[in-house]
Amino acid sequence: MVNWDKLGEEQVWALAEVKVTPQRDVGFDAIAERIYRFPEARTVYLMSGTYDLAVLVVGKTMHEVAGFVSEKLAPLEGVQGTVTHFLLKRYKEDGEIMDGEEGPKRVPIMP
Amino acid sequence: MKKRDLISKRVKDIPPSGIRRFFDIIASMDGVISLGVGEPDFVTPWHIREAGIYSIEKGYTSYTSNYGLLELREEIARYLKVRHNLDYDPERELLVTVGVSEGVDLALRAILDPGDEVVIPDPSYVSYTSCTVLAGGVSVPVPTAIENDFKVKAQDIDKRINPRTKAILLGYPNNPTGAVMDREELLKVAEVAQRHSLVVISDEVYERLVYGVEHTCFASLPGMRERTILLGGFSKAYAMTGWRLGYAAATEEIIEAMMKIHQYTIMCAPTMAQMAAIKALKDGEAQVQEMVAEYNQRRRVMVKGLNDIGLTCFEPRGAFYTFPSIKSTGLSSDEFAERLLLEERVAVVPGSTFGQCGEGYVRCCYATSMAEIEEALERMGNFVKRHRTQ
Ligand SMILES: Cc1ncc(COP(=O)(O)O)c(C=O)c1O
Numbered sequence: 001m002v003n004w005d006k007l008g009e010e011q012v013w014a015l016a017e018v019k020v021t022p023q024r025d026v027g028f029d030a031i032a033e034r035i036y037r038f039p040e041a042r043t044v045y046l047m048s049g050t051y052d053l054a055v056l057v058v059g060k061t062m063h064e065v066a067g068f069v070s071e072k073l074a075p076l077e078g079v080q081g082t083v084t085h086f087l088l089k090r091y092k093e094d095g096e097i098m099d100g101e102e103g104p105k106r107v108p109i110m111p
Numbered sequence: 112m113k114k115r116d117l118i119s120k121r122v123k124d125i126p127p128s129g130i131r132r133f134f135d136i137i138a139s140m141d142g143v144i145s146l147g148v149g150e151p152d153f154v155t156p157w158h159i160r161e162a163g164i165y166s167i168e169k170g171y172t173s174y175t176s177n178y179g180l181l182e183l184r185e186e187i188a189r190y191l192k193v194r195h196n197l198d199y200d201p202e203r204e205l206l207v208t209v210g211v212s213e214g215v216d217l218a219l220r221a222i223l224d225p226g227d228e229v230v231i232p233d234p235s236y237v238s239y240t241s242c243t244v245l246a247g248g249v250s251v252p253v254p255t256a257i258e259n260d261f262k263v264k265a266q267d268i269d270k271r272i273n274p275r276t277k278a279i280l281l282g283y284p285n286n287p288t289g290a291v292m293d294r295e296e297l298l299k300v301a302e303v304a305q306r307h308s309l310v311v312i313s314d315e316v317y318e319r320l321v322y323g324v325e326h327t328c329f330a331s332l333p334g335m336r337e338r339t340i341l342l343g344g345f346s347k348a349y350a351m352t353g354w355r356l357g358y359a360a361a362t363e364e365i366i367e368a369m370m371k372i373h374q375y376t377i378m379c380a381p382t383m384a385q386m387a388a389i390k391a392l393k394d395g396e397a398q399v400q401e402m403v404a405e406y407n408q409r410r411r412v413m414v415k416g417l418n419d420i421g422l423t424c425f426e427p428r429g430a431f432y433t434f435p436s437i438k439s440t441g442l443s444s445d446e447f448a449e450r451l452l453l454e455e456r457v458a459v460v461p462g463s464t465f466g467q468c469g470e471g472y473v474r475c476c477y478a479t480s481m482a483e484i485e486e487a488l489e490r491m492g493n494f495v496k497r498h499r500t501q
Binding site: 101103106107108109110 | 133137150151236237287458
């Protein structure tokens with residue numbers, strides 16, 4: 001598990017909610033593949049509910065992430081719309097708490 | 112005018128701890144790897160901590176019964192039944208204490224008259240001798256040796272018994288050696304206890320930390336329940352050292368006597384810790400087993416590593432300590448520990464801290480990360496190369 005916040009380099013993460021038009025025979029798979037082939041799309045899930053695909057987008061700057069969404073993702077054929085949420089802080093990821101525990105401060109010598 | 116002595120003779124006669132000076136050295140150094148700790152490196156499992164937090168949120172901030180929460184005593188009784196097939200009445204035969212530390216003190220004070228002797232395997236945990244002396248007793252060490260994997264022999268106990276002997280104080284799995292006694296050997300000790308009508312105080316705080324062997328609870332041996340004060344705790348098994356909680360199990364007569372002291376000196380063990388301990392007993396087994404598996408891996412690496420660098424080490428089957436011989440260096444255990452710390456920045460505890468028979472050995476604790484263990488072994492290897500005489 002990498003705590004990106006603790007690494008020196010800046011990274012910007014965003015969750016893009018994508019509404020798409022499913023296609024005959026392949027459903028969401030074809031459009032999902034068009035999206036997940038982009039390296040900027042770090043994680044892609046098909047969701048139930050008010051939108052279809054959840055795309056976790058990563059870039060070096062906010063500008064870069066915004067550019068990907070507006071110039072690559074949104075114009076794709078079959079994409080009806082996107083809503084982008086920038087990630088502000090990570091508390092826990094994949095079961096790991098990022099900053100929660102300091103661990104025991106043990107007395108170094110004890111009988 | 113002669114200055115009046117402010118400190119009692121009894122306390123003055125207790126020698127200062129030999130390891131205090133290491134604190135100051137460590138405090139002045141960076142990058143020390145400590146194998147000198149005496150507690151788990153794990154944090155208390157979250158759901159146990161959460162039970163403690165919840166008890167505070169709910170406002171459980173008052174005293175409990177002097178004996179401890181009945182629900183906790185019931186859980187302890189259930190645990191002893193399931194694990195050791197022992198029946199203790201939670202109302203009269205169990206006492207919740209502030210760690211096994213308090214249990215040792217209460218047990219000794221409850222049974223000793225001035226001058227009564229307590230037979231204690233050497234080396235052993237440091238508090239046994241001091242608490243015996245503070246209780247007005249006399250401690251009588253029984254040597255143990257690497258040839259017998261630091262297990263105490265019943266015949267050696269037998270030889271030290273006289274009309275003043277009141278008790279045998281056993282601590283297995285052992286701190287500092289990691290030795291575990293098997294059932295056969297304990298049966299022989301039981302026979303000695305029976306023959307001389309002795310009390311046996313059995314500190315089993317490390318009972319859950321055994322590797323590839325069974326822990327035998329002394330009180331579960333035939334006839335021993337009546338003369339055993341069984342001391343158990345939460346510190347080591349559940350990584351709860353800071354919560355300060357343990358328990359004593361014995362006959363009503365003995366528990367009543369221990370409770371008399373406890374009610375005036377302690378009143379009751381911390382309420383939040385008791386609430387957390389209930390959760391630990393009800394729901395902590397999976398985490399205990401995970402931690403034991405982890406200790407076991409580290410134990411193997413440490414024992415092999417120590418033997419490879421020329422610090423011969425018998426295979427400890429319990430607790431989280433190894434007890435390698437340092438004879439190949441020709442240094443005393445105190446010199447070894449000090450020079451290892453200064454030259455290689457690795458902290459260990461001199462074996463002599465735990466009794467005369469610990470001389471020639473150091474205690475290395477493997478309740479620390481694998482990376483630190485490996486680094487420590489490398490540094491110790493360099494140290495031994497430089498100091499090797501044989
Ligand atoms: C053998 C032994 N008994 C008792 C204790 C103290 O345990 P507690 O935390 O339950 O007081 C320790 C702690 O290191 C120990 O090693």
